[in-house]
Amino acid sequence: KNQVEQSPQSLIILEGKNCTLQCNYTVSPFSNLRWYKQDTGRGPVSLTIMTFSENTKSNGRYTATLDADTKQSSLHITASQLSDSASYICVVSSYSGGYNKLIFGAGTRLAVHP
């Protein structure tokens, strides 16, 4: 069964600290993995995409990693800011039956405190 599991479910950190969010998936066939950021009351916004051949990709203070062998991805946030408080959703794409199917993780809710 195709699944995407994220951990932790929620996280509280102090402003300026780093944190790492985890995403484990059992999706086959695998096309790509994308991290989305969702602010409260808004729709998710794409942060970064990882394909099978990519190990690391950065977007400002956000760095995503992918280990296709262990089927794990992480999102590392450096020098956190109050505006990083949001939910982070891991989404894995699987091309099957002639179209893309997206499998969503439940998300990690991050709270950055001053």
Place this chain on the structure above:
Amino acid sequence: KAGVTQTPRYLIKTRGQQVTLSCSPISGHRSVSWYQQTPGQGLQFLFEYFSETQRNKGNFPGRFSGRQFSNSRSEMNVSTLELGDSALYLCASRGTDATNEKLFFGSGTQLSVL
């Protein structure tokens, strides 16, 4: 370029009523998908439409239905509302079915069923 527009932003209904939500995708986008988001469940996929055809459907009862028009605008209908239908309903569009194509989300419709 205008983003994904969802109307209405907020909606209050009572049990047993029906509701119709609207989504206007980004101009030129042919794929529209719908999601239900509740605090404990994360994003749950409802269905996806591509060029007026429902291409994929999640595990929701038949009370949830949708359609897409020739201009790619989409509507979602929920009949015989239940208290558990209270949620944020998100719509997303994408231009193609390429495996690396990201979703563009609207801000959602917050539905409260009393």
